[in-house]
Every structure is written in C-alpha cells, then in structure tokens.
Amino acid sequence: MNPRRKKRLGIVLAIFIGISATVGLMLYALSQNMDLFYTPTEIVNGKDDGSKPYVGQRLRIGGMVVPGTVKRDPDSLLVSFDLNDVGPKVTIVYEGILPDLFREGQGIVAQGVLKDATTIEAFEVLAKHDEEYMPPEVAEAMKKTHQPLEYSQEQKQGSGQ
Known part of the structure; x- marks a missing residue:
C-alpha cells in the first residue's frame, strides 16, 4: 500500500x-x-410480561393519593403518603414543597427511586389537574368553532338520551 x-x-x-x-x-x-412508568399494582405484583422493578431502580409511578394517609413532618418538608390504583398500596416519601393541586383523593405522578418492595423515595411529585379543566385559549377557540356545552346537553335530554 x-x-x-x-x-x-x-x-x-x-x-x-x-x-x-x-x-x-x-x-x-x-x-x-x-424511567419506566408503573402503577402501584405493577410495583407489587409485576407487569403483565413478568417484569418487576428492582430496589434502587429509578421509576415513575402514577395513582391516587389514599385519603387519610398524608403525614407531614412538623420540623421539615418531609411528607409521606400512600398511593393506590385498584390493588395494593405503595408508600411515597418526598422531601420538598408539594404542588398546589396536591390533595387526598387526587391523581398524582411521582418520579423517584424504589427503596423497598412498597416504598418509593420521590424527588419529584406532579399533581394531575381536573379532567374538566380547559385553558382559556382552548375554551375561547371551542366557543368559536363548536356549539356551547349547555346546548348540546339540552339537546341530548330532549332527544331522550
């Protein structure tokens, strides 16, 4: 060469x-x-394909805050609460300021690390807004292009649906 x-x-x-x-x-x-997304039932029982998260794995979990389980430490920003869907409960431990929309019975998504089989140490908690919420811009656009919601409901009632 x-x-x-x-x-x-x-x-x-x-x-x-x-x-x-x-x-x-x-x-x-x-x-x-x-970060893989899990529900509380999937964390405890595993996903349909048999995969189960391991201790130390980063993950996201979504579910409903169980009423009566929110415990706040009076000396710090440490909060713990239970999360469930249709099955078992999982405990979330979070240190920080919770979102304004956070409350018992509300849907949330937490991102964190699995500490044991049913405990997650979260570093981020996001509260879901009400499903009926609509940003003002979208509501204004809907008024221009669609008939009002009240009219469509009256129409359904009048037609016997």
Whole structure:
C-alpha cells in the first residue's frame, strides 16, 4: 500500500471509531436516564410480561393519593403518603414543597427511586389537574368553532338520551 492510501485508511478508521464511541456513550447515557412508568399494582405484583422493578431502580409511578394517609413532618418538608390504583398500596416519601393541586383523593405522578418492595423515595411529585379543566385559549377557540356545552346537553335530554 502506498503512503497516501495508508493515510486515507487511517483517517477513515479514526472517524469510524470516533462515531462508534459517540453512539455507544449516547446509548449508555440514555439507558441510565430512562424511567419506566408503573402503577402501584405493577410495583407489587409485576407487569403483565413478568417484569418487576428492582430496589434502587429509578421509576415513575402514577395513582391516587389514599385519603387519610398524608403525614407531614412538623420540623421539615418531609411528607409521606400512600398511593393506590385498584390493588395494593405503595408508600411515597418526598422531601420538598408539594404542588398546589396536591390533595387526598387526587391523581398524582411521582418520579423517584424504589427503596423497598412498597416504598418509593420521590424527588419529584406532579399533581394531575381536573379532567374538566380547559385553558382559556382552548375554551375561547371551542366557543368559536363548536356549539356551547349547555346546548348540546339540552339537546341530548330532549332527544331522550
């Protein structure tokens, strides 16, 4: 091989190795930051495919705050509460200021780390808003393009539905 071809081959190999290393590092970083979504029942019993989260795994959990289970530490921002769906309960421990929409009986999504089989140490808690809520811009657009909700309900009642 002449020196010119050796130099080209070296450059092509260096570029290929550089791109491979970059892609490998990106995939590794993405796998470390992937949070799987679970419900309380899936955490306790496992998902349909048999997979169950392991202690120390980062995850997201969604469910309803069980009424009467919110416990606040008077000396700090530490809060614990139970979360459930249709099955078993899971305890969420969170240190921080809860969202304004957080209340008992409300749906929430928490992101955190599984500490044991039924306890999650959350670092973020998001409260779901009421399903009937509609931003003002959307409500205004709906008024322009659709008939009012009251009219459509009266129409249904009048037609016997």
